[in-house]
Amino acid sequence: MVTNSQLFERAARVIPGGVNSPVRAFRAVGGTPRFIARGHGAYIYDAEGKRYVDYIGSWGPMILGHGHPAVLEAVQKAAVEGFSFGAPTEREIELAEQILKLVPSMDQVRLVSSGTEATMSAIRLARGATGRAKFIKFEGCYHGHTDALLVKAGSGLATFGHPTSAGVTPGAAADTVVLEYNNVEQLEAAFAQYGNELACVIVEPIAGNMNFVRASVPFMTAMRELCTRHGALLVLDEVMTGFRVALGSAQSHYATLIPGFAPDISVFGKVIGGGMPLAAFGARREVMQHLAPLGGVYQAGTLSGNPVATACGLATLKEIQKPGFFESLTAKTQQLVAGLKAVAAENGVPFSADSEGGMFGFFLLPELPQNYTTVMTTDKERFNRFFHAMLDAGIYLAPALYEAGFVSAAHSATDIETTLSAARTALR
Ligand code: PLP
Numbered sequence: 001m002v003t004n005s006q007l008f009e010r011a012a013r014v015i016p017g018g019v020n021s022p023v024r025a026f027r028a029v030g031g032t033p034r035f036i037a038r039g040h041g042a043y044i045y046d047a048e049g050k051r052y053v054d055y056i057g058s059w060g061p062m063i064l065g066h067g068h069p070a071v072l073e074a075v076q077k078a079a080v081e082g083f084s085f086g087a088p089t090e091r092e093i094e095l096a097e098q099i100l101k102l103v104p105s106m107d108q109v110r111l112v113s114s115g116t117e118a119t120m121s122a123i124r125l126a127r128g129a130t131g132r133a134k135f136i137k138f139e140g141c142y143h144g145h146t147d148a149l150l151v152k153a154g155s156g157l158a159t160f161g162h163p164t165s166a167g168v169t170p171g172a173a174a175d176t177v178v179l180e181y182n183n184v185e186q187l188e189a190a191f192a193q194y195g196n197e198l199a200c201v202i203v204e205p206i207a208g209n210m211n212f213v214r215a216s217v218p219f220m221t222a223m224r225e226l227c228t229r230h231g232a233l234l235v236l237d238e239v240m241t242g243f244r245v246a247l248g249s250a251q252s253h254y255a256t257l258i259p260g261f262a263p264d265i266s267v268f269g270k271v272i273g274g275g276m277p278l279a280a281f282g283a284r285r286e287v288m289q290h291l292a293p294l295g296g297v298y299q300a301g302t303l304s305g306n307p308v309a310t311a312c313g314l315a316t317l318k319e320i321q322k323p324g325f326f327e328s329l330t331a332k333t334q335q336l337v338a339g340l341k342a343v344a345a346e347n348g349v350p351f352s353a354d355s356e357g358g359m360f361g362f363f364l365l366p367e368l369p370q371n372y373t374t375v376m377t378t379d380k381e382r383f384n385r386f387f388h389a390m391l392d393a394g395i396y397l398a399p400a401l402y403e404a405g406f407v408s409a410a411h412s413a414t415d416i417e418t419t420l421s422a423a424r425t426a427l428r
């Protein structure tokens with residue numbers, strides 16, 4: 001039998017760091033990444049045949065678990081019909097119609113292949129539609145690896161960002177204004193300073209890339225009002241939260257808290273592809289009319305709206321619309337979070353946790369953090385020990401303290417119990 005270590009060594013010879021996306025390398029937590037051989041329902045199995053309860057779910061897409069029969073059937077049927085045509089297909093219309101039915105803030109969507117592409121195109125669209133260059137993003141929010149979005153806050157108030165990756169030129173980051181998440185004062189100051197130069201504000205409504213930090217209601221309200229007042233567009237990056245925290249996505253949740261709330265542009269990924277490369281961005285018709293071939297904002301893709309990916313996405317969206325789906329997923333996730341809190345309390349471990357729909361986060365901190373700086377005060381060594389103890393016990397959590405977790409419809413009450421009992425031992 002080949003071991004994970006052998007595969008990692010072999011991978012490192014031909015793939016930089018042995019992985020095709022950095023967090024998979026376990027650098028933050030140390031140790032050897034597990035090479036996954038297959039998944040079934042709530043479980044994944046590594047190359048050594050060890051089974052794990054999967055709380056990553058491919059970083060969000062696998063809301064039904066692995067190998068859901070209806071999704072498998074749809075994908076197999078589509079694959080037989082053809083992998084890719086580079087011409088329009090009826091399935092793209094069906095998927096667009098489904099997404100628009102569930103997210104009424106948009107009249108039209110454009111399908112792409114990754115969240116990175118979708119956010120990049122959303123920013124270009126906002127710039128093209130407003131004729132402005134600058135935009136605001138928040139520290140700790142991840143929107144994919146486009147140059148202008150790979151930017152960290154400079155020091156001080158409303159500073160322009162510094163590139164956080166080699167290869168990103170200062171020029172590419174020069175129009176990115178980076179602010180602290182949930183900081184209304186900074187937001188107001190930035191609009192006072194740059195209001196008429198701002199094309200948009202891009203934000204994760206629940207920031208899953210700093211584990212799980214909700215945009216507070218005053219913060220979301222301020223973003224909406226300031227954008228409207230200054231003619232900037234509010235871009236909600238729902239790549240992670242879309243069809244994951246609620247059927248209507250995070251924006252439906254905020255619409256219940258803030259009367260009339262709606263973003264100008266929405267970005268989706270992950271769940272809408274059900275595990276296949278698929279993402280989307282959408283807006284009202286007036287905004288979308290700026291896109292090529294109708295308008296001057298260019299955007300394209302050889303594999304955009306791929307027939308197999310759209311079949312997978314459609315089958316996934318069909319399942320999550322079944323009566324009671326989100327109620328059951330939410331209850332299960334809440335059971336996990338409440339259980340983890342109780343187990344931590346039993347052991348006197350500082351702990352806080354939160355969830356919405358099938359997305360959750362936990363912190364080895366006494367209170368839920370509100371921004372990136374506080375998230376990063378977590379005791380990393382303690383987190384890493386907890387992570388490895390859980391992994392050894394067959395519970396696969398995100399290998400970094402700043403990543404959210406995901407529960408799927410396939411997780412059973414027994415899986416949650418197994419997880420809590422492993423956590424009880426690990427936290428001890
Ligand atoms: N936006 C958010 C909120 C994300 O979480 C991610 C990826 O995790 C992206 C954008 C980028 O998506 P992708 O990895 O599909 O390029």
